[in-house]
Amino acid sequence: MALPSYRDVSTACPDPVTPQTRPPFEVTYNRQETHQACKETMTDKQLLIVAHAPSPNTQRLAEAVLRGARHPDIAGVATRHIPPLEATPNDVLAADAIILGTTENLGYMSGALKDFFDRCYYPVLEKKQGLPCALYIRAGLDGTGTRRAVESIVSGLKWNWVQEPLTCRGEFQEDFIAQCEELGMAVAAALEAGII
């Protein structure tokens, strides 16, 4: 199921967290997310998913991470997915943990995720050291170049890996969905428990 654009979301629901000043095309949310944002409290931990999802399969992976993070048993964690081309330094500054998602393209992370790092690296560098971080990669063949590249940038940012990077490699398997859901759930549960 494709995520409808923010434009499709009812504005009847005041949302103190989602910046309403953004142009409608800037951030992709789904209805569930906006609804959840309405229920957020000031004490909720903020889990940010910055995932590039250019195909139906990768869209399903991003949705699985989001679903896992929003497991009904997890309370006190507000999770949002923002595509990397639209995520801003302020989104990172507001986050208590981050899950990165990317395809592997030409042996490297997607240009979209690289653009996110290019724009956000210095604005968050001093303020977000230790940010709990996880990564999933969708790679048709390999994934190692992407993992190495993201690890190198994350190391520069001094973010803190809280899960082994997940590589969904080869022909698409339904099991990838469960793995991504588990990843989202694990990070959100750790955030809820105050372990990370």
Ligand SMILES: Cc1cc2nc3c(=O)[nH]c(=O)nc-3n(C[C@H](O)[C@H](O)[C@H](O)COP(=O)(O)O)c2cc1C
């Ligand atoms: C231009 C292009 C370059 C790609 N380069 C790589 C690559 O270097 N290594 C790899 O494992 N997969 C590569 N792929 C495959 C993508 O990672 C894969 O198609 C993408 O993650 C989407 O997954 P899906 O086909 O299951 O939707 C490439 C795909 C495209 C379109």
